[in-house]
Amino acid sequence: YYKIMANPVCVEDTLNGCVILMLDVTEKQRAEQMRKEFSANVSHELKTPLMSISGYAEIMNNGLVKSEDVAEFSGRIYSEATRLTNLVEDIIKLSRLDEDNKVFEQEEVNLLVLAEDIKERLLPQATKKNVELRVLGENVKVKGIRQILDEMLFNLFDNAIKYNEDGGKAGVSVVKENDKVILSVWDTGIGIPKEHQDRIFERFYRVDKSHSRETGGTGLGLSIVKHGAIYHKADIKIDSEVSRGTKIIITFKTI
Numbered sequence: 402y403y404k405i406m407a408n409p410v411c412v413e414d415t416l417n418g419c420v421i422l423m424l425d426v427t428e429k430q431r432a433e434q435m436r437k438e439f440s441a442n443v444s445h446e447l448k449t450p451l452m453s454i455s456g457y458a459e460i461m462n463n464g465l466v467k468s469e470d471v472a473e474f475s476g477r478i479y480s481e482a483t484r485l486t487n488l489v490e491d492i493i494k495l496s497r498l499d500e501d502n503k504v505f506e507q508e509e510v511n512l513l514v515l516a517e518d519i520k521e522r523l524l525p526q527a528t529k530k531n532v533e534l535r536v537l538g539e540n541v542k543v544k545g546i547r548q549i550l551d552e553m554l555f556n557l558f559d560n561a562i563k564y565n566e567d568g569g570k571a572g573v574s575v576v577k578e579n580d581k582v583i584l585s586v587w588d589t590g591i592g593i594p595k596e597h598q599d600r601i602f603e604r605f606y607r608v609d610k611s612h613s614r615e616t617g618g619t620g621l622g623l624s625i626v627k628h629g630a631i632y633h634k635a636d637i638k639i640d641s642e643v644s645r646g647t648k649i650i651i652t653f654k655t656i
């Protein structure tokens with residue numbers, strides 16, 4: 402996309418030619434388009450659980466629910482409200498990463514210790530899905546923002562459990578290689594078809610909408626990972642095969 406900055410100036414006496422001053426606005430246009438899409442998606446994603454909540458609440462309020470069904474209806478309201486809370490929290494996390502924010506405190510973060518901590522927090526989900534969790538590697542540190550690194554690793558490890566099979570395995574490995582620290586989060590789960598692999602880091606992109614909804618995902622987890630990686634000048638790679646599993650590799654520079 403180009404924007405014409407001034408009327409063409411044409412020289413006709415000696416040369417046949419015109420000068421047109423144009424500005425390349427492709428990037429600006431793309432950013433604007435993404436912003437519009439994001440707003441449309443956000444309002445859709447917010448409206449869906451809100452409409453369910455008000456629908457169920459209205460039916461209950463009208464006394465149309467038999468007493469034996471009250472628990473089921475209130476359960477649905479509760480799970481939709483949880484979904485809404487997760488969504489709002491993820492939107493806030495993303496917008497905070499979007500800003501050129503200098504309030505974050507840089508510190509040295511030991512990724513192996515962080516992974517062990519997240520593993521403990523994810524044990525209930527893993528036990529429920531019968532997924533075995535593993536954390537392996539070297540005690541290496543990266544310079545970064547603890548809270549963002551925590552959110553990134555949590556989202557990846559959480560996905561490795563969510564998109565796994567009963568009895569599967571999920572893990573984190575931290576390895577130092579020359580001047581790089583390689584953080585890998587792997588699973589023996591359902592895998593991601595090749596044609597979706599480039600897109601899963603986009604906001605609200607899901608391979609299987611209904612499955613993601615069942616698992617309580619917001620569709621923003623990997624966008625947070627991507628923006629967190631950009632913030633830390635880290636590189637992301639994905640290696641995945643359907644029915645075999647997924648590995649997401651983030652390469653940081655050492656301190």
Ligand code: ADP
Nearest residue numbers: 560564601607608613618619620621622623647
């Ligand atoms: P969600 O909240 O839907 O999990 P994410 O942004 O975390 O959103 O992930 C986007 C999509 O990428 C998911 O809906 C899922 O289809 C796919 N995905 C992410 N991680 C994995 C994984 N480890 N295995 C298989 N599919 C995955």
